[in-house]
Amino acid sequence: VERIKNLAILGVGLLGGSIGLAVRSKLSDCRIVGYGHRKETLAKALEIGAIDEAFESPGEAVRGADLVILCTPVGILGKMIAAIEPQLKPDAIVTDVGSTKRSVVAAGGRLKRFVGSHPMAGSEKRGVEFARTDLFDQALCILTPTDTTDTAALAQVEAFWQALGMRVTQLSPDQHDRLLADVSHLPHAIAAALVAMQEDQALPLAGKGFLDATRIAGGDGALWRDILQDNRDSLKAALARLRGELEKLEAMLDPTHAKELADWLDQAAHRREALLQEKLREVTPD
Amino acid sequence: VERIKNLAILGVGLLGGSIGLAVRSKLSDCRIVGYGHRKETLAKALEIGAIDEAFESPGEAVRGADLVILCTPVGILGKMIAAIEPQLKPDAIVTDVGSTKRSVVAAGGRLKRFVGSHPMAGSEKRGVEFARTDLFDQALCILTPTDTTDTAALAQVEAFWQALGMRVTQLSPDQHDRLLADVSHLPHAIAAALVAMQEDQALPLAGKGFLDATRIAGGDGALWRDILQDNRDSLKAALARLRGELEKLEAMLDPTHAKELADWLDQAAHRREALLQEKLREVTPD
Numbered sequence: 001v002e003r004i005k006n007l008a009i010l011g012v013g014l015l016g017g018s019i020g021l022a023v024r025s026k027l028s029d030c031r032i033v034g035y036g037h038r039k040e041t042l043a044k045a046l047e048i049g050a051i052d053e054a055f056e057s058p059g060e061a062v063r064g065a066d067l068v069i070l071c072t073p074v075g076i077l078g079k080m081i082a083a084i085e086p087q088l089k090p091d092a093i094v095t096d097v098g099s100t101k102r103s104v105v106a107a108g109g110r111l112k113r114f115v116g117s118h119p120m121a122g123s124e125k126r127g128v129e130f131a132r133t134d135l136f137d138q139a140l141c142i143l144t145p146t147d148t149t150d151t152a153a154l155a156q157v158e159a160f161w162q163a164l165g166m167r168v169t170q171l172s173p174d175q176h177d178r179l180l181a182d183v184s185h186l187p188h189a190i191a192a193a194l195v196a197m198q199e200d201q202a203l204p205l206a207g208k209g210f211l212d213a214t215r216i217a218g219g220d221g222a223l224w225r226d227i228l229q230d231n232r233d234s235l236k237a238a239l240a241r242l243r244g245e246l247e248k249l250e251a252m253l254d255p256t257h258a259k260e261l262a263d264w265l266d267q268a269a270h271r272r273e274a275l276l277q278e279k280l281r282e283v284t285p286d
Numbered sequence: 287v288e289r290i291k292n293l294a295i296l297g298v299g300l301l302g303g304s305i306g307l308a309v310r311s312k313l314s315d316c317r318i319v320g321y322g323h324r325k326e327t328l329a330k331a332l333e334i335g336a337i338d339e340a341f342e343s344p345g346e347a348v349r350g351a352d353l354v355i356l357c358t359p360v361g362i363l364g365k366m367i368a369a370i371e372p373q374l375k376p377d378a379i380v381t382d383v384g385s386t387k388r389s390v391v392a393a394g395g396r397l398k399r400f401v402g403s404h405p406m407a408g409s410e411k412r413g414v415e416f417a418r419t420d421l422f423d424q425a426l427c428i429l430t431p432t433d434t435t436d437t438a439a440l441a442q443v444e445a446f447w448q449a450l451g452m453r454v455t456q457l458s459p460d461q462h463d464r465l466l467a468d469v470s471h472l473p474h475a476i477a478a479a480l481v482a483m484q485e486d487q488a489l490p491l492a493g494k495g496f497l498d499a500t501r502i503a504g505g506d507g508a509l510w511r512d513i514l515q516d517n518r519d520s521l522k523a524a525l526a527r528l529r530g531e532l533e534k535l536e537a538m539l540d541p542t543h544a545k546e547l548a549d550w551l552d553q554a555a556h557r558r559e560a561l562l563q564e565k566l567r568e569v570t571p572d
Contacts, residue, residue: 120491120493139493140491140493142491179485179487179488179491180491182483182484182485182488183484183488183489183491183492183493183496184491184492184493184495184496186480187480187495187496187499187500188495189532189535190476190480190499190532191499191554192535192550192551192554192555193528193531193532193535193554194472194473194476194528195554195557195558196531196550196553196554196557197468197524197527197528197530197531198468198469198557199465199468201465202465202468202469203469203557203561204564205406205426205428205465205466205469205470206469206470206561206565207406207425207426207469207470209470209473209474209501209502210469210470210473211558211561211562211565212498212499212501212502213473213476213477213498213499213500213501213502214473214499214554214558215495215498215499215558216495216498216499217551217554217555217558218555218558218559219551219555220552220555221547221548221549221550221551221552221553221555222548222552224548224551225544225547225548225551228539228547228551229539229540229541229544229547232539232540235539236536236539238483239532239536241483242479242480242483243529243532244483245479245482245483246475246476246479246525246529249475249478249479250522250525253514253515253518253521253522254515254518255515258511258515261507261511261514261515262507262508262510262511263507264478264482264507265478265503265505265507265510265511265514266506266507266508267482267507268477268478268479268481268482268500268503269410269478269503269504269505269506269507271481271482271484271489272481272497272500272501272503272504273504275489275492275497276497278490279492279497
């Protein structure tokens with residue numbers, strides 16, 4: 001794969017800023033330009049060294065770029081693709097960091113060399129001030145190629161995320177959105193609902209368990225609104241399956257089902273523990 | 287309030303063992319005896335200094351005790367109260383650490399001086415090997431007196447938990463069980479359901495957010511079975527309210543409700559953040 005010499009990051013928040021810092025630290029001789037719609041964000045990104053040059057228009061930012069990474073909220077990725085298309089170099093590769101993939105991959109179909117990416121890193125924090133060079137270290141990046149994806153561009157994007165320290169896997173956009181609804185979008189929605197349903201007098205009794213269980217509800221509302229609405233069919237299917245599980249639970253609350261309920265709870269505990277151990281192994285490979 | 291000279295801890299696991307260690311460190315001249323149904327647990331409790339003497343029968347353990355603390359699982363608290371009743375000193379005070387309060391307070395009604403307690407400390411870990419002297423520091427203890435509770439015993443139990451570093455509040459057994467269903471038992475049930483509903487191929491895609499959201503599902507199945515079944519009417523009411531909240535969410539997934547969904551998510555994020563800040567203030571008072 002070829003070396004990226006000119007990188008354009010559109011949207012220099014937590015993810016975009018961290019990409020800039022990681023590229024600076026891990027790829028030599030790569031010029032990094034950034035677009036942002038707020039001047040203060042661009043100034044901060046320049047200050048911490050996440051970008052070399054700042055642009056207030058996406059079209060200007062992508063001129064001359066070998067690789068363009070869309071880091072704007074999911075809800076405007078389609079618009080962003082339309083806006084940059086006329087300004088791209090003919091062989092420019094475009095990818096994104098969106099948490100949903102069907103809609104952006106469909107929008108990217110109008111470009112010659114688009115590859116959908118979902119680097120699974122970040123936090124409930126938002127903004128370039130939380131950007132970190134090591135945000136992507138050991139984390140998983142899901143690529144979502146289709147039948148029409150340029151294979152050289154796919155290899156290039158894969159090598160890029162690997163150079164930033166990520167493990168890379170591939171799923172179809174459909175599979176991605178369905179599975180992420182289950183393990184990410186549904187838990188987020190549930191965490192918000194668990195907070196929203198509380199009476200004022202109940203919250204002072206909440207302990208560390210409640211705070212942990214609802215930590216993911218701390219994210220930015222508009223960002224998550226985009227994700228949940230964009231993936232609403234998968235999220236509704238996940239909600240339906242959760243409801244089914246809760247109906248099973250409700251039936252097991254009758255004391256005649258004592259053993260079944262204990263087994264169900266133990267199975268969940270063991271399954272989570274196995275997942276935790278697997279994650280720890282990934283982070284500290286032999 | 288009088289000084290406790292003889293303390294009996296029935297059930298020397300994480301909570302019982304930590305009470306022993308905390309009493310040893312914070313109350314002078316208090317003799318601590320412990321009951322456990324497993325010899326190895328008793329030996330370990332003796333070894334770490336959580337108890338001075340071990341008994342394999344609850345009746346023998348409570349003889350001579352000024353204060354008896356029931357630390358056995360919620361499901362057998364009623365049986366334990368019946369077993370110790372004939373052996374108690376006439377003025378002995380009995381309390382417990384159960385996560386549900388209506389059933390144990392009803393069972394304690396047969397004793398002269400029973401006070402329901404719920405020290406909100408612990409973790410998903412289980413066993414005396416995880417006992418800690420500081421487990422109760424700054425944590426909240428809910429006392430659940432009724433019209434018939436001995437007021438001197440109530441004051442004594444309150445002073446005891448305060449001596450261990452706890453903040454103490456009071457609720458009726460009904461209020462306790464209703465509010466704890468909302469902030470503790472429901473989140474636990476939901477965490478288990480979120481794990482249980484996952485397909486095998488989805489779990490490898492789960493990130494830190496999923497692990498945090500489901501941490502409380504890591505507890506012991508039989509212990510939590512007791513709690514969820516004992517408090518099943520409150521839990522069902524909490525589940526019904528969560529379902530209502532999820533129906534609201536589902537309606538807001540339609541793009542025509544973009545602002546409402548973002549507001550709902552932001553409100554949950556702000557409410558959780560306010561709770562977190564309140565908790566941090568409690569732990570580090572001025």
